[in-house]
Amino acid sequence: MLNRQIPLLHLDPDVYPQQLGLTLLVSANPVKYESAQVNVVALLTTPNKTDHLPLLYQVKNMAKDTTFIHTLSQSANTKEAEKLVQKFLTA
Structure with a gap:
Protein backbone atom coordinates (compact mmCIF):
# COMPACT_ATOMS: atom_id res chain seq x y z
CA MET A 1 0.00 0.00 0.00
CA LEU A 2 1.51 3.30 -1.06
CA ASN A 3 0.86 6.23 1.29
CA ARG A 4 -2.41 4.58 2.40
CA GLN A 5 -3.78 5.82 -0.96
CA ILE A 6 -2.96 3.19 -3.58
CA PRO A 7 -2.76 -0.56 -3.02
CA LEU A 8 -0.04 -1.89 -5.31
CA LEU A 9 -0.73 -5.36 -6.67
CA HIS A 10 1.96 -7.17 -8.59
CA LEU A 11 2.89 -10.54 -10.01
CA ASP A 12 6.25 -12.26 -9.61
CA PRO A 13 8.02 -12.04 -13.01
CA ASP A 14 9.79 -15.33 -12.23
CA VAL A 15 6.43 -17.12 -11.99
CA TYR A 16 4.38 -15.27 -14.65
CA PRO A 17 6.20 -13.96 -17.77
CA GLN A 18 5.05 -10.39 -18.45
CA GLN A 19 5.84 -7.05 -20.04
CA LEU A 20 6.27 -3.73 -18.26
CA GLY A 21 2.86 -2.22 -17.63
CA LEU A 22 0.60 -0.35 -15.26
CA THR A 23 -3.15 -0.77 -14.89
CA LEU A 24 -5.16 1.51 -12.64
CA LEU A 25 -8.61 0.84 -11.27
CA VAL A 26 -10.25 4.18 -10.48
CA SER A 27 -13.52 4.33 -8.59
CA ALA A 28 -15.61 7.33 -7.55
CA ASN A 29 -16.87 5.23 -4.65
CA PRO A 30 -14.13 4.14 -2.25
CA VAL A 31 -13.50 0.44 -1.80
CA LYS A 32 -12.22 -1.10 1.39
CA TYR A 33 -8.68 -2.47 1.20
CA GLU A 34 -7.36 -3.78 4.50
CA LEU A 43 -1.49 -3.39 -10.87
CA LEU A 44 2.16 -3.25 -11.91
CA THR A 45 3.67 -5.83 -14.24
CA THR A 46 7.35 -6.19 -15.05
CA PRO A 47 9.53 -8.60 -17.02
CA ASN A 48 12.18 -8.66 -14.25
CA LYS A 49 12.98 -7.35 -10.79
CA THR A 50 14.33 -3.92 -11.89
CA ASP A 51 12.65 -2.58 -15.06
CA HIS A 52 9.63 -1.38 -13.10
CA LEU A 53 11.52 0.82 -10.63
CA PRO A 54 11.12 4.16 -12.52
CA LEU A 55 7.39 3.46 -12.97
CA LEU A 56 7.05 2.42 -9.32
CA TYR A 57 8.64 5.73 -8.28
CA GLN A 58 6.03 7.62 -10.32
CA VAL A 59 3.16 5.64 -8.82
CA LYS A 60 4.62 6.36 -5.38
CA ASN A 61 4.59 10.08 -6.20
CA MET A 62 1.01 9.77 -7.40
CA ALA A 63 0.04 8.20 -4.06
CA LYS A 64 1.61 11.13 -2.18
CA ASP A 65 -0.55 13.65 -4.03
CA THR A 66 -3.94 13.51 -2.30
CA THR A 67 -5.31 16.29 -4.51
CA PHE A 68 -4.43 14.31 -7.62
CA ILE A 69 -6.00 11.13 -6.20
CA HIS A 70 -9.20 13.04 -5.41
CA THR A 71 -9.30 14.63 -8.89
CA LEU A 72 -8.62 11.27 -10.53
CA SER A 73 -11.38 9.57 -8.54
CA GLN A 74 -13.84 12.24 -9.70
CA SER A 75 -12.96 11.86 -13.39
CA ALA A 76 -16.04 11.50 -15.58
CA ASN A 77 -14.82 8.63 -17.75
CA THR A 78 -11.87 6.47 -18.76
CA LYS A 79 -10.54 8.99 -21.30
CA GLU A 80 -10.49 11.79 -18.74
CA ALA A 81 -8.76 9.55 -16.16
CA GLU A 82 -6.21 8.49 -18.77
CA LYS A 83 -5.44 12.12 -19.64
CA LEU A 84 -5.00 13.01 -15.97
CA VAL A 85 -2.59 10.11 -15.42
CA GLN A 86 -0.63 10.89 -18.60
CA LYS A 87 -0.31 14.53 -17.56
CA PHE A 88 0.82 13.53 -14.06
CA LEU A 89 3.40 11.04 -15.36
CA THR A 90 4.89 13.48 -17.87
CA ALA A 91 5.01 16.51 -15.54
Missing part, protein backbone atom coordinates in the same frame (compact mmCIF):
# COMPACT_ATOMS: atom_id res chain seq x y z
CA SER A 35 -8.28 -0.98 6.92
CA ALA A 36 -8.30 1.84 4.34
CA GLN A 37 -10.89 3.26 1.96
CA VAL A 38 -9.27 3.72 -1.47
CA ASN A 39 -10.33 5.10 -4.82
CA VAL A 40 -7.34 3.92 -6.86
CA VAL A 41 -5.79 0.45 -7.11
CA ALA A 42 -2.64 -0.20 -9.17
Whole structure:
Protein backbone atom coordinates (compact mmCIF):
# COMPACT_ATOMS: atom_id res chain seq x y z
CA MET A 1 0.00 0.00 0.00
CA LEU A 2 1.51 3.30 -1.06
CA ASN A 3 0.86 6.23 1.29
CA ARG A 4 -2.41 4.58 2.40
CA GLN A 5 -3.78 5.82 -0.96
CA ILE A 6 -2.96 3.19 -3.58
CA PRO A 7 -2.76 -0.56 -3.02
CA LEU A 8 -0.04 -1.89 -5.31
CA LEU A 9 -0.73 -5.36 -6.67
CA HIS A 10 1.96 -7.17 -8.59
CA LEU A 11 2.89 -10.54 -10.01
CA ASP A 12 6.25 -12.26 -9.61
CA PRO A 13 8.02 -12.04 -13.01
CA ASP A 14 9.79 -15.33 -12.23
CA VAL A 15 6.43 -17.12 -11.99
CA TYR A 16 4.38 -15.27 -14.65
CA PRO A 17 6.20 -13.96 -17.77
CA GLN A 18 5.05 -10.39 -18.45
CA GLN A 19 5.84 -7.05 -20.04
CA LEU A 20 6.27 -3.73 -18.26
CA GLY A 21 2.86 -2.22 -17.63
CA LEU A 22 0.60 -0.35 -15.26
CA THR A 23 -3.15 -0.77 -14.89
CA LEU A 24 -5.16 1.51 -12.64
CA LEU A 25 -8.61 0.84 -11.27
CA VAL A 26 -10.25 4.18 -10.48
CA SER A 27 -13.52 4.33 -8.59
CA ALA A 28 -15.61 7.33 -7.55
CA ASN A 29 -16.87 5.23 -4.65
CA PRO A 30 -14.13 4.14 -2.25
CA VAL A 31 -13.50 0.44 -1.80
CA LYS A 32 -12.22 -1.10 1.39
CA TYR A 33 -8.68 -2.47 1.20
CA GLU A 34 -7.36 -3.78 4.50
CA SER A 35 -8.28 -0.98 6.92
CA ALA A 36 -8.30 1.84 4.34
CA GLN A 37 -10.89 3.26 1.96
CA VAL A 38 -9.27 3.72 -1.47
CA ASN A 39 -10.33 5.10 -4.82
CA VAL A 40 -7.34 3.92 -6.86
CA VAL A 41 -5.79 0.45 -7.11
CA ALA A 42 -2.64 -0.20 -9.17
CA LEU A 43 -1.49 -3.39 -10.87
CA LEU A 44 2.16 -3.25 -11.91
CA THR A 45 3.67 -5.83 -14.24
CA THR A 46 7.35 -6.19 -15.05
CA PRO A 47 9.53 -8.60 -17.02
CA ASN A 48 12.18 -8.66 -14.25
CA LYS A 49 12.98 -7.35 -10.79
CA THR A 50 14.33 -3.92 -11.89
CA ASP A 51 12.65 -2.58 -15.06
CA HIS A 52 9.63 -1.38 -13.10
CA LEU A 53 11.52 0.82 -10.63
CA PRO A 54 11.12 4.16 -12.52
CA LEU A 55 7.39 3.46 -12.97
CA LEU A 56 7.05 2.42 -9.32
CA TYR A 57 8.64 5.73 -8.28
CA GLN A 58 6.03 7.62 -10.32
CA VAL A 59 3.16 5.64 -8.82
CA LYS A 60 4.62 6.36 -5.38
CA ASN A 61 4.59 10.08 -6.20
CA MET A 62 1.01 9.77 -7.40
CA ALA A 63 0.04 8.20 -4.06
CA LYS A 64 1.61 11.13 -2.18
CA ASP A 65 -0.55 13.65 -4.03
CA THR A 66 -3.94 13.51 -2.30
CA THR A 67 -5.31 16.29 -4.51
CA PHE A 68 -4.43 14.31 -7.62
CA ILE A 69 -6.00 11.13 -6.20
CA HIS A 70 -9.20 13.04 -5.41
CA THR A 71 -9.30 14.63 -8.89
CA LEU A 72 -8.62 11.27 -10.53
CA SER A 73 -11.38 9.57 -8.54
CA GLN A 74 -13.84 12.24 -9.70
CA SER A 75 -12.96 11.86 -13.39
CA ALA A 76 -16.04 11.50 -15.58
CA ASN A 77 -14.82 8.63 -17.75
CA THR A 78 -11.87 6.47 -18.76
CA LYS A 79 -10.54 8.99 -21.30
CA GLU A 80 -10.49 11.79 -18.74
CA ALA A 81 -8.76 9.55 -16.16
CA GLU A 82 -6.21 8.49 -18.77
CA LYS A 83 -5.44 12.12 -19.64
CA LEU A 84 -5.00 13.01 -15.97
CA VAL A 85 -2.59 10.11 -15.42
CA GLN A 86 -0.63 10.89 -18.60
CA LYS A 87 -0.31 14.53 -17.56
CA PHE A 88 0.82 13.53 -14.06
CA LEU A 89 3.40 11.04 -15.36
CA THR A 90 4.89 13.48 -17.87
CA ALA A 91 5.01 16.51 -15.54
